[in-house]
Amino acid sequence: MTEATLWSRLLRPVLLTLVALFFLFPIFWVFLMSFQTNEQILRIPPSLFFSPTLDNYWGLVSGKLVTAAGTLELPFMRNLWNSVVLSTGAVLLSLLLGVPAAYAFARFKFRLGEDIAFTLLSFRFAPPLLVLLPLNLYFQTLGLNDTYIGLIWVYQLITLPLILWIVRGYFEDISPDVEHAYRVDGHGWLKTFLKISIPLARPGIAAAALLSFIFAWNNFVFALILGSSSIQPVTVGALAFVTASGIQYGQIAAAVVLSILPTLTLALYAQRYLVEGLSLGAVKG
Amino acid sequence: MHERERDLVAQFMQRQIGRRELFRRMGQMGVGAAAASYLLNTASTQVLAADFDWQAHKGKTVTLLLNKHPYTDAMIANLDNFKTLTGMDVKYDVFPEDVYFDKVTAALSSQGTQYDAFMTGAYQTWQYGPAGWLVDMNQFISDPAYTAPNYNWEDMLPNLRASTAWSGVPGEALGGEGAKQWAVPWGFELNNLAYNKPLFDKLGLGVPKNLPELIETAAKITKDAGGPYGIGVRGSRSWASIHPGFLSAYSNYGQKDFSLADGKLSAAMNTPESKAFHDLWVKMIQDSGPKNWATYTWYQVGTDLGAGASGMIYDADILGYFMNGGDNKEAGHLAYAAIAPNPEATAPTPNVWIWSLGMNAFGQQQDAAWLFVQWASGTEHGLFGARKMDFVNPVRQSVWDDQEFKDRIAAKYPGYIEQYTTSAPGSKIYFTPQPLFFNLTTEWAASLQKMVAKEVPVSEGLDQLAESVNRQLKQAGLG
Numbered sequence: 001m002t003e004a005t006l007w008s009r010l011l012r013p014v015l016l017t018l019v020a021l022f023f024l025f026p027i028f029w030v031f032l033m034s035f036q037t038n039e040q041i042l043r044i045p046p047s048l049f050f051s052p053t054l055d056n057y058w059g060l061v062s063g064k065l066v067t068a069a070g071t072l073e074l075p076f077m078r079n080l081w082n083s084v085v086l087s088t089g090a091v092l093l094s095l096l097l098g099v100p101a102a103y104a105f106a107r108f109k110f111r112l113g114e115d116i117a118f119t120l121l122s123f124r125f126a127p128p129l130l131v132l133l134p135l136n137l138y139f140q141t142l143g144l145n146d147t148y149i150g151l152i153w154v155y156q157l158i159t160l161p162l163i164l165w166i167v168r169g170y171f172e173d174i175s176p177d178v179e180h181a182y183r184v185d186g187h188g189w190l191k192t193f194l195k196i197s198i199p200l201a202r203p204g205i206a207a208a209a210l211l212s213f214i215f216a217w218n219n220f221v222f223a224l225i226l227g228s229s230s231i232q233p234v235t236v237g238a239l240a241f242v243t244a245s246g247i248q249y250g251q252i253a254a255a256v257v258l259s260i261l262p263t264l265t266l267a268l269y270a271q272r273y274l275v276e277g278l279s280l281g282a283v284k285g
Numbered sequence: 286m287h288e289r290e291r292d293l294v295a296q297f298m299q300r301q302i303g304r305r306e307l308f309r310r311m312g313q314m315g316v317g318a319a320a321a322s323y324l325l326n327t328a329s330t331q332v333l334a335a336d337f338d339w340q341a342h343k344g345k346t347v348t349l350l351l352n353k354h355p356y357t358d359a360m361i362a363n364l365d366n367f368k369t370l371t372g373m374d375v376k377y378d379v380f381p382e383d384v385y386f387d388k389v390t391a392a393l394s395s396q397g398t399q400y401d402a403f404m405t406g407a408y409q410t411w412q413y414g415p416a417g418w419l420v421d422m423n424q425f426i427s428d429p430a431y432t433a434p435n436y437n438w439e440d441m442l443p444n445l446r447a448s449t450a451w452s453g454v455p456g457e458a459l460g461g462e463g464a465k466q467w468a469v470p471w472g473f474e475l476n477n478l479a480y481n482k483p484l485f486d487k488l489g490l491g492v493p494k495n496l497p498e499l500i501e502t503a504a505k506i507t508k509d510a511g512g513p514y515g516i517g518v519r520g521s522r523s524w525a526s527i528h529p530g531f532l533s534a535y536s537n538y539g540q541k542d543f544s545l546a547d548g549k550l551s552a553a554m555n556t557p558e559s560k561a562f563h564d565l566w567v568k569m570i571q572d573s574g575p576k577n578w579a580t581y582t583w584y585q586v587g588t589d590l591g592a593g594a595s596g597m598i599y600d601a602d603i604l605g606y607f608m609n610g611g612d613n614k615e616a617g618h619l620a621y622a623a624i625a626p627n628p629e630a631t632a633p634t635p636n637v638w639i640w641s642l643g644m645n646a647f648g649q650q651q652d653a654a655w656l657f658v659q660w661a662s663g664t665e666h667g668l669f670g671a672r673k674m675d676f677v678n679p680v681r682q683s684v685w686d687d688q689e690f691k692d693r694i695a696a697k698y699p700g701y702i703e704q705y706t707t708s709a710p711g712s713k714i715y716f717t718p719q720p721l722f723f724n725l726t727t728e729w730a731a732s733l734q735k736m737v738a739k740e741v742p743v744s745e746g747l748d749q750l751a752e753s754v755n756r757q758l759k760q761a762g763l764g
Contacts, residue, residue, distance in 0.1 A: 133395050239383045240379075243354065244354050247588060
């Protein structure tokens with residue numbers, strides 16, 4: 001056995017464990033916190049040993065948490081549902097609009113094409129607060145304030161440019177010859193787009209959809225300003241555990257665990273698309 | 286209701302007999318406590334309804350923007366009484382405190398009509414009021430057509446009434462001539478000491494009476510308590526770090542934030558007396574404050590006291606009140622005391638934070654909204670909240686005088702009533718009202734951080750602060 005292989009055999013697992021510990025320990029600690037009472041969490045010094053409780057999760061699911069100070073109402077599951085509706089709705093709408101647009105930008109040269117594509121990307125440059133106050137005024141006039149539809153529309157500022165630009169690069173990488181061959185057989189361009197281009201670009205579309213879902217899920221300020229408390233997502237809802245009479249650390253931890261579950265599940269499911277999709281567009285042929 | 290029971294409740298409402306006596310006699314008549322409470326609540330609503338048309342806006346719905354707070358919980362718990370009294374409906378939107386004022390500012394600055402009334406702090410009205418976003422409540426309070434005869438505005442603590450009223454002229458006294466009542470006080474907090482009694486007993490410590498004693502006591506705790514540090518105060522880079530203990534102590538030394546001459550403001554933080562005070566304060570934090578003091582907000586100061594990580598705090602009295610309950614480790618162990626930091630001062634001068642109710646100037650149904658504000662800030666709701674919920678501190682003298690409330694507090698919160706009684710006459714807002722309040726006060730906090738971290742000596746730091754503040758005042762046309 002050479003020295004190099006011995007080193008790599010011994011040292012690699014140790015280093016990998018250290019790196020994993022460094023990155024995963026906070027998540028692990030939050031996971032542990034979600035099974036503890038506030039008093040256990042605030043013990044000095046902190047301890048890894050405790051008798052676990054499911055009260056935090058039960059409180060979130062049932063919507064009521066009974067503490068010594070009284071009953072706390074928790075609309076958390078509603079917040080979670082709002083996040084699912086807003087993020088899914090926003091991504092679906094962006095896919096519907098963004099994928100054909102991305103195809104058009106990739107395949108056809110038309111007047112002001114690049115300018116339009118850049119304008120769409122520039123939505124990402126503007127600080128959200130800059131556009132929020134005027135939007136608030138418009139939304140009140142249009143009656144879109146405090147509606148899912150209004151918010152899904154505004155979320156397009158986050159999701160549409162992302163999907164459009166990632167998927168565009170993807171379409172550009174697919175050789176037009178395949179499409180031409182299909183069209184020679186007598187198929188129209190729409191059928192070519194649906195039967196050839198989209199299936200070929202599917203990994204890229206999945207990756208873009210997943211990324212924009214994560215961005216939409218993590219958004220905070222749009223719903224805060226444009227919606228009432230009944231349509232707030234988890235990002236705003238989780239703050240409700242920080243109250244004047246104390247911070248409910250246990251519930252915050254349980255809420256964090258619950259709120260990362262949907263994105264985590266989606267990411268695990270789509271992981272192979274994500275890696276494949278993001279790297280395939282990277283090298284131009 | 287039977288005749289005898291009705292008479293009994295009537296006697297109580299006319300204050301001929303006390304609450305205990307009422308319940309005792311009801312008991313003798315075979316009426317249980319729950320039924321007696323029901324009768325009493327109905328009677329209170331009827332008394333409120335007398336001599337005033339509470340049903341003037343029957344069928345309307347007012348929408349409120351509220352902060353997640355025990356005051357909000359108390360109001361929601363009593364809301365059915367308002368609905369019965371007025372025939373109105375109430376919708377409310379509750380947002381967490383961290384984002385609450387962003388929501389209020391956005392709603393008001395975009396001239397939104399969706400909210401009729403909302404919770405606000407007094408400092409925020411210095412921005413909202415002159416901008417034309419708030420209704421001047423004077424027009425309602427002083428008009429018997431809008432306000433019930435038993436509302437008794439004079440019963441509101443005078444300093445709080447004044448602290449929520451301002452003419453809008455920078456530097457002019459709060460509650461002075463021409464002041465507009467931008468909000469109605471709802472609940473408030475003043476700043477004093479809350480301490481861990483068993484720890485003080487164990488170490489044989491007395492409760493400090495002034496700042497030098499506080500510094501000494503805090504140092505002893507840090508040295509001898511075997512873990513807990515001496516004194517919890519806020520330190521984050523925010524205006525909210527200045528307004529509690531710090532400004533209360535600063536005012537007690539007779540110091541001011543600004544001086545006013547010929548209508549122009551100038552910084553007053555770098556006088557020799559102010560520098561001497563800052564020296565003491567900075568030393569206290571360096572010697573006995575929390576390790577991460579520069580990140581400390583309301584939450585950390587409170588959590589540490591509740592978890593037994595600090596020996597005492599110089600912060601809002603209700604923060605200590607909240608930490609004495611719930612699932613805090615030190616629940617039931619906390620006690621309270623007033624402090625006059627200046628050894629030469631005769632009484633404490635706590636700065637106050639007032640949660641108040643404001644009305645949206647763009648609201649479409651201000652008369653109906655005023656009915657709600659009137660009810661929520663009235664005596665009946667104040668008594669309900671103070672007796673049954675955590676609606677403390679009350680803003681009405683009659684609630685402070687209520688024996689049931691006093692008994693409840695005295696039983697669980699030793700020294701709380703006393704610290705209030707000692708401090709009440711001197712409790713008010715000690716800041717000079719001006720529109721740059723948030724920016725300049727945040728800069729003060731940043732400057733304090735540098736002094737505590739020894740990045741700059743106190744004297745030099747304050748000179749730099751005053752120079753920067755004066756420059757900004759000039760730019761804004763205020764200095």
